[in-house]
Amino acid sequence: MFWWRSAAILAACALLALPVYPILGATAACLVYGIGATSVLWFHLFNLNRLARWMAEPAIDKLPESIGSWDAIFGGLYRMVRTQSKSQRLLSLTLDRFVAAGEAMPEGVVVLDENDRIEWCNPKAMQHLGLDRKKDLGQHIAYLVRQPTFQHYLAVQDYSHPVILRNLRDIDLTLSVQLVPFDTTRKMLLTRDITQLERVQTVHRDFVANVSHELRTPLTVVGGFIETLIDIPDMDAATRESQLRLMHDQTRRMGRLVEDLLTLSRLENGGELREDRVNAVALAHVLASEAEGLSQGKHKVSLQISSEAGLRGNYDELHSAFGNLVSNAVRYTPEGGELRIKWRQEGDIGVFAVEDTGIGVEPQHIPRLTERFYRVDRGRSRSTGGTGLGLAIVKHIAQRHQAKLEVKSVPGQGSCFCIRFPANRLLEPGELSSSNK
Incomplete structure (x- = not known):
């Protein structure tokens, strides 16, 4: 469309020069045609210059205006830039949302490049690993997390399971750490604080061990006395009474333990409180x-x-x-x-x-x-x-x-x-x- 319009203008200049030729001669006709062609060329060069200046600093509010073919070109550029600007805003908004989601995550997230250098980390990762987002970007993660367990995990490159890190930075903190590749070059390092979970598991193990120990002692005593009573059927009355009394005491002790366990279980289950x-x-x-x-x-x-x-x-x-x-x-x-x-x-x-x-x-x-x-x-x-x-x-x-x-x-x-x-x-x-x- 652009070149057809320019050709049409040059053709019009030639038609204007034709009547001049019989009257004023060839020189005058060429002069008329040259003036028209030069005007067309100057018009295009002028608009090309304006387009070049705008391309150096493109801004939708500074896009030049013109007439004819250049008006169509500038109008097309305006629509294209506006569409691109809208797409950029949407992409920027989406990126901001992803970053905000990462910032708000309860787990730590560190983005690593192909060389395991830090590209980004969220506040929870900074808290877990002692990172500084201003100073540590670009640093190799192995320089900052120096536990041998993590160094080995990073070297082996078997990321199918997490690794447990304890007592990081000399504080009572237990982390579950896992590397997750998410494209051809980058990885995410995910950290989760499992300190409380480990404590609960420790309490559970201790609880089972303690219950077993508390019940084993009286059961051993009762079992031993029963065997004695079976082996010695003609035991004297005083000894029999003493052993029966001890067995009774031990069974009462087990009964109290079971009652307390049931009470504690009911309380921990948080049933409705009758007032x-x-x-x-x-x-x-x-x-x-x-x-x-x-x-x-x-x-x-x-x-x-x-x-x-x-x-x-x-x-x-x-x-x-x-x-x-x-x-x-x-x-x-x-x-x-x-x-x-x-x-x-x-x-x-x-x-x-x-x-x-x-x-x-x-x-x-x-x-x-x-x-x-x-x-x-x-x-x-x-x-x-x-x-x-x-x-x-x-x-x-x-x-x-x-x-x-x-x-x-x-x-x-x-x-x-x-x-x-x-x-x-x-x-x-x-x-x-x-x-x-």
């Missing part, structure tokens, strides 16, 4: 009576009540939690010691506490007291009849009531275990009038 209106003062009196029964006169038991408020919660669970604290105080307080059972309010917080003058707990053990089967002194715990699950049960019951278990202890002087209930769990004395608990 009662609990008379906390009356429950404290019941606990004091139980403490005196457990103590059998070996300890001084006192009750200190400074609030008439009640509790909204499950009576049986609260009785179990408070009872565990009381029985622990009795077991770990030497004869002649003192136990104080307290119910009070601190502002809008309800506090149930059990204080004793017992053996106390070293500070390093306090954070782990609520772990299942954790014992400060295993031999002493078993001799006092504990299952090692009492405080784990107390912690779960407290959590189900939005309460918090707090422990304070001084070795050789005694301990204070208290459960702090939030304001929404407290009841005014008048709200307990129709409650039978």
